[in-house]
Amino acid sequence: MLRRIFGPYKEANIIDEHRQVKGSHQISIRAADLLEDMRPQHYNGANRAETVRTINDILQGRTERTVDAFLTGLRNTGGEDYAQRVEEISRDIQAFLAQKALLSQPYTKSSGKQYKYRSFDLDPERPLKMVNQRLYDQAAKAGFPPNFFRETYFDNVTFYCVPDHTDFNFSRFSNCTFAVCRIREATFDGVSFSSSAFHSCAIQYATFYKASIAHTHFHDSTLKNVSFQDARLKSCNTVDCELDGVGFLNATLDGCFFGRVAAHGIRGLHTATITQGGATDGEVKRNREAIFAALRPEQGERREAQTKGRGAR
Numbered sequence: 001m002l003r004r005i006f007g008p009y010k011e012a013n014i015i016d017e018h019r020q021v022k023g024s025h026q027i028s029i030r031a032a033d034l035l036e037d038m039r040p041q042h043y044n045g046a047n048r049a050e051t052v053r054t055i056n057d058i059l060q061g062r063t064e065r066t067v068d069a070f071l072t073g074l075r076n077t078g079g080e081d082y083a084q085r086v087e088e089i090s091r092d093i094q095a096f097l098a099q100k101a102l103l104s105q106p107y108t109k110s111s112g113k114q115y116k117y118r119s120f121d122l123d124p125e126r127p128l129k130m131v132n133q134r135l136y137d138q139a140a141k142a143g144f145p146p147n148f149f150r151e152t153y154f155d156n157v158t159f160y161c162v163p164d165h166t167d168f169n170f171s172r173f174s175n176c177t178f179a180v181c182r183i184r185e186a187t188f189d190g191v192s193f194s195s196s197a198f199h200s201c202a203i204q205y206a207t208f209y210k211a212s213i214a215h216t217h218f219h220d221s222t223l224k225n226v227s228f229q230d231a232r233l234k235s236c237n238t239v240d241c242e243l244d245g246v247g248f249l250n251a252t253l254d255g256c257f258f259g260r261v262a263a264h265g266i267r268g269l270h271t272a273t274i275t276q277g278g279a280t281d282g283e284v285k286r287n288r289e290a291i292f293a294a295l296r297p298e299q300g301e302r303r304e305a306q307t308k309g310r311g312a313r
Contacts, residue, residue: 017102018140018161021095023179023199024220028055034085038078059093060220067093099160099180103202106182107161111143120153128153128172162186248272258294266295
């Protein structure tokens with residue numbers, strides 16, 4: 001079955017700079033591969049994870065070492081033998097940084113262009129239109145029509161631009177990636193995510209009300225005033241992210257992990273169900289404590305202060 005979406009045309013007011021780029025983690029892996037080839041005695045499997053993390057921190061601006069200094073070091077280490085590979089990595093880094101610079105600018109194109117959609121009828125009462133990478137890229141270039149993102153099945157799509165106030169409600173995402181993408185005042189209510197990822201995203205004032213989020217990970221992103229009310233997150237990792245004013249009212253966190261996060265003003269965590277399927281009671285307890293320590297570090301500080309106070313008495 002095919003469906004069409006229509007909408008009025010609006011003149012775009014942003015240049016065609018939004019595009020799909022390699023993420024900082026992907027670039028870091030390529031750079032680590034290069035270093036291992038250049039200097040295998042210093043860079044190898046024994047310290048690979050640390051090398052990738054260090055390079056990623058440089059690309060994300062989390063260290064004093066600059067990207068220019070890092071690239072200069074690569075060029076000096078590799079010499080002429082590795083010059084081409086260094087320049088390929090350099091181009092990927094510059095493209096990533098250029099896309100990241102656009103996170104402060106809204107994507108404002110819209111269009112009345114007609115698209116034909118195949119239908120995904122898993123639920124006959126709510127059939128979804130199907131969007132693949134080719135169709136998404138086409139719409140991103142021309143401007144998205146109204147309701148392009150709502151009640152849609154996205155399969156293996158990399159999102160690199162999304163209009164502010166986008167309605168994703170009741171859509172499904174399978175093996176999708178939001179890559180270096182601004183997501184502001186979007187609604188993901190009642191959506192389903194599986195095996196997907198958000199990396200280097202700026203997510204603000206978004207809601208994931210009653211969303212089902214499985215095996216979906218957040219990396220190198222900022223989440224500000226984001227709500228996961230009544231959402232169910234299963235086996236989701238949140239790493240190297242900033243969480244500010246994120247709400248978990250009545251959410252379920254099943255086997256989730258939070259690492260190297262900067263958390264402030266987390267809301268509703270005490271109402272969340274924190275569990276770990278197949279784990280022992282002791283493992284579940286430790287997982288809960290680890291999540292509270294990551295997301296509510298001020299509680300740990302208060303307990304430590306209270307313990308010291310009792311010791312003083």
